[in-house]
Amino acid sequence: xxxxLDHYSKDGIEIVDVEGExxxxxxxxxxELLIELVNVGNYQIxxxxxxxxxxxxxxxxxxxxxxxxxxxxxxxxxxxxxxxxILKIFRITGLTKVFGIHDTVDEAITNRKSEK
Amino acid sequence: MPTVEVTFTPLPxxxxxxxxVATAVARRSGVPETLLDEVRLAVGEACSxxxxxxxxxxxxEPVRIALTGQDDRFEIEVINASxxxxxxxxxxxxxxxxxxAGFSLAVIAGLxxxxxxxxxxxxxxxxxxxxxxxxxxxxxxxxxx
Numbered sequence: 001x002x003x004x005l006d007h008y009s010k011d012g013i014e015i016v017d018v019e020g021e022x023x024x025x026x027x028x029x030x031x032e033l034l035i036e037l038v039n040v041g042n043y044q045i046x047x048x049x050x051x052x053x054x055x056x057x058x059x060x061x062x063x064x065x066x067x068x069x070x071x072x073x074x075x076x077x078x079x080x081x082x083x084x085x086i087l088k089i090f091r092i093t094g095l096t097k098v099f100g101i102h103d104t105v106d107e108a109i110t111n112r113k114s115e116k
Numbered sequence: 117m118p119t120v121e122v123t124f125t126p127l128p129x130x131x132x133x134x135x136x137v138a139t140a141v142a143r144r145s146g147v148p149e150t151l152l153d154e155v156r157l158a159v160g161e162a163c164s165x166x167x168x169x170x171x172x173x174x175x176x177e178p179v180r181i182a183l184t185g186q187d188d189r190f191e192i193e194v195i196n197a198s199x200x201x202x203x204x205x206x207x208x209x210x211x212x213x214x215x216x217a218g219f220s221l222a223v224i225a226g227l228x229x230x231x232x233x234x235x236x237x238x239x240x241x242x243x244x245x246x247x248x249x250x251x252x253x254x255x256x257x258x259x260x261x
Binding site: 021023024025054056057058060061085089092093 | 128129131132135153156157160161164167168219220222223226227
C-alpha cells in the first residue's frame with residue numbers, strides 16, 4: 001500500500017494522519033509535509049501513526065528530522081501509536097526515550113497542553 | 117543454490133517488491149508467522165542500504181538478493197555491489213534521509229536472529245537468518261567480519 005497523508009489543526013496543534021507504508025520510497029513525502037508545516041509556523045505537531053502498516057529506519061529518520069526542526073522553534077513532535085510491530089522499531093533504536101508516544105490523538109493533545 | 121534469487125535496479129520503489137517477495141518465500145519456507153514481520157523489516161532495511169549505496173557509487177549495477185530455505189534455517193543474503201569504504205559498518209546508512217548513520221544496521225541486528233556482515237569480492241554482503249517451524253532455538257548472534 002502506498003502512503004496517504006492528511007493534516008488538520010485541533011486545539012492549536014497540527015495533527016498529521018499517516019496511512020500506509022513509510023519506507024525509503026515514500027518517506028520523502030512525509031519529510032516534505034513536515035518541512036512545509038514547520039515553514040508555515042506549525043511548531044506543535046502530532047503524527048498519528050495508527051494506520052501505518054510499515055515503518056523502516058528511513059521513516060524514523062524523517063520523524064527525527066521533523067523533531068529537530070520543531071525543537072529549533074521550541075516546538076514539539078509527538079506520536080500516536082499503539083501497534084506493537086511499529087513500537088518495536090522505536091524500542092530497538094532507543095527512540096521511545098526521544099518521542100512522546102501516546103495511545104490517542106486526544107491524549108497527545110492533552111499531554112502537550114499540560115506541559116505548556 | 118538459493119531457493120529464490122531476485123535482482124532489481126537500485127530504485128527505492130523496488131524495495132517494497134523485494135520485501136514482499138522475501139516475506140512470501142519466508143512463509144513458504146516455514147518461517148513462523150510471528151517472525152514474518154521481522155523478516156519483512158530486516159530485508160527492507162538491508163535493501164534500502166544497498167539501493168542508497170548503489171545510487172551513489174554504481175547506479176547501473178543491480179542489487180541482488182538470495183533467499184534460501186534449508187532444513188532448519190531460512191537465510192536472506194543482500195549483496196550490495198558497491199565497495200565504497202566503510203559500508204559494511206553502515207557509514208552510508210541514512211545518508212540523504214535524515215536518519216542517523218548506523219540506524220539501519222541497528223534495526224537489522226535487533227530483528228534478525230543471526231546477522232553476518234562481510235566484505236566480499238562481489239561487494240558488501242548482509243546475511244540474515246531465522247529458524248523455520250520445528251527448529252526454533254533460543255538466542256541469536258550478530259557477527260561482523
